[in-house]
Amino acid sequence: MDDVVIGLEVHVQLNKLNTKLFCSCPINYHESEPNTHVCPVCLGMPGAMPVVNREAVKAAIKVALALHADIQSFTVFDRKNYFYPDLPKGFQISQYDRPLAWGGYVTIEVDGEEKKIALKRIHMEEDPGKLSYKGSITTARYSLIDYNRSGVPLLEIVTEPVMHSPKEARLFLNKLRIILEYLDVFDGSLEGAMRVDANVSIKGGGRVEIKNISSFKGVEKALSYEITRQRNLIRRGRAVRRETRHFDEANNITVSLRGKEEEQDYRYFPEPDLVPVYTSELLEEVKGTLPEMPEEKRERFIKQYGLSDAFAKVLVLDVKMANYFEEVASVINPRLAASWIVDVLRGELNYRSWDFGMAFERLKPEEMAKLLKYFEEERITEKGVVEVIRTKLDEGGEIDEIIEAKGLFAIPKSEIERLCREAIENNPKAVEDYRSGKKQALNFLVGQVMKATRGRADPGETAKIMKEILG
Structure with missing residues (x-):
């Protein structure tokens, strides 16, 4: 697919913070009634004055550092003007020619080879509200607006157009999510936490933008469909129109929304109610707080615990799984712990569509260590260990009681x-x-x-x- 050119604009909610970007409304809105986490600032009432959330800027700097970006000495907020029902002010506070950071990269592994996905820029903006449709966007007779999300801190991470397949795009998004979760600024399990605008073109054709894709699988499917659609147009001698399209997840197709806007259409100008943010002091505060990142943790696991590269690579895919492993490995043989956590426990959690946070709740690390200790001492068989893990995840209970009740202690x-x-x-x-x-x-x-x-x-x-x- 060398003729395919893909660039992504990833909108990441900094949803581990307490308040919105320019006001003191709480951002834990996901289980709240519509339009209950709002105030005059995030509703765009006349005369309401925004104030920048210092912690949001620090979280954004943290991300930029982890992505190897060049953080600017000062950054400016701008008004991005366009009409849409979820923008109560009639404009979005974003950043244009003075973003938080330029450049950076994310390293992915494609078919056994490393590839650096270059980033163009990283900037901050406020999230718009949320439109809800009865049915799909193309068939609904009306839309409902919930402004609870309006004003939530967003980080937009824009890649260079250096990806050449839907698979590369999915791998990039997976790796980006892992990095963000290591930084503890983002909870990817929340609805709308990461949304993607994908730009795709085939050399010689027009560039098409697919807006607001809400899942990694959705990005891959949308790009695959769009590439096929554009190839068919070119094959028939027709031009690929430069436009913005919507991904219809129910039918796995893209549908035309409007002609593609140019930068001048947004009439950017500096936000007059906000002063420039100087980053040097904030940068010094953040520098010492960066955690051990996935590649560093992988190398340490290999050296400290004697793990194979294959096991270490899987364990660091999820910071919760890595932490769980280290707690178990502090008690029993680390290689035995890695094997059971990667090959069995991870599979059981995936089967139930649970993340590793559920393992901490249902089968605590000390319980897993106790169970594997029994296995090491040949007091329980491999089959028995699996049975206990499944029972603990589904029903709970004490390890010894489960083994006794099911007669799982090994025969002398x-x-x-x-x-x-x-x-x-x-x-x-x-x-x-x-x-x-x-x-x-x-x-x-x-x-x-x-x-x-x-x-x-x-x-x-x-x-x-x-x-x-x-x-």
């Missing part, structure tokens, strides 16, 4: 030896087959022991004991 070796001898005595034909070279007969004999113990015996250990007795 002496008991397995007795049952092996009993299986040999009761199945002479299978013994004869085994000794005549039919190795599958061993599986039958082991199966008899597993049946007698209701799966509580370890199959590998049972097979080993059976072989020793059979000679």
Whole structure:
């Protein structure tokens, strides 16, 4: 897809703050009634004066530092003028020629090779309100407006047009989300926390913008559809019109909204009610607060815990999973902990559509460590560990009580030896087959022991004991 050119404009809510960007309204609006987290400032009432949220600027600087951007010595807020029902003032307070930061990059891995996705700029702005439609945007007879979101601090991260496939765009967004969650300025689980405008063109054709895509899968699907649509137009000898389109998630298609606006259409000018923000003092405050980032944590996990690169790479994909691992690894063998957390616990959480925050609630790290300690001591089998994990996630309860109630404590070796001898005595034909070279007969004999113990015996250990007795 070398002829495909993709650039993204990512709008990130700084939703770990307490108040909006220019007023003191709380931003935890997601479960509130519409239009209850509002005031004259975020409703754009005449005479209302905005005041910049210092903590929001610090959070934005934190992100810019983590993305290797060049933070400007001062930044200016501008009025971006356009009419839309979710903009009560008739303009949005944003930034134009004096953004917070220029440049930067995000490193992704594409087909085993690293690629730097260059950033163009990072700037701050206020979130508009939210339009709700009964049905889809193309069929609804009316829209409802909720201004609770109006004024929430947004960070717009604009990439250079350096991506060449929908897959690259999805990988970039995944990596960006990981970085933001490490910085603890953003909760990606909240509705509307990250929204994407995707710009895509095929060399020789016009650039099309797809607005307000709310999921990473949606970005990939929208770009795939749009690339196919543009290729079909070019194949028929028709021009690709420069326009803004909407992604209809119900039908996985893009539909035309309007002709593409140019920068001059927005009539930018400096916001007269806000003074420039000088960043040097804020930058000094933020510099010492940057946490260990994913690549650094990955290298440390390999050195400190002796993990393989494959396990370390997965563990650092989620800061909650990385923290969970470190708590478990402080008690038991780190490699054993990594294996169970990555291969089993992560899969069980994904199956339930839960993030790792639920693991801290349902199966605390100290409980996971206790369970794996039992496994190390051969007091419970691999199958038993999985059963306990599933029960803890779905029903709760104490580890020991679950093991006792389900009869999951492993059978002592002496008991397995007795049952092996009993299986040999009761199945002479299978013994004869085994000794005549039919190795599958061993599986039958082991199966008899597993049946007698209701799966509580370890199959590998049972097979080993059976072989020793059979000679």
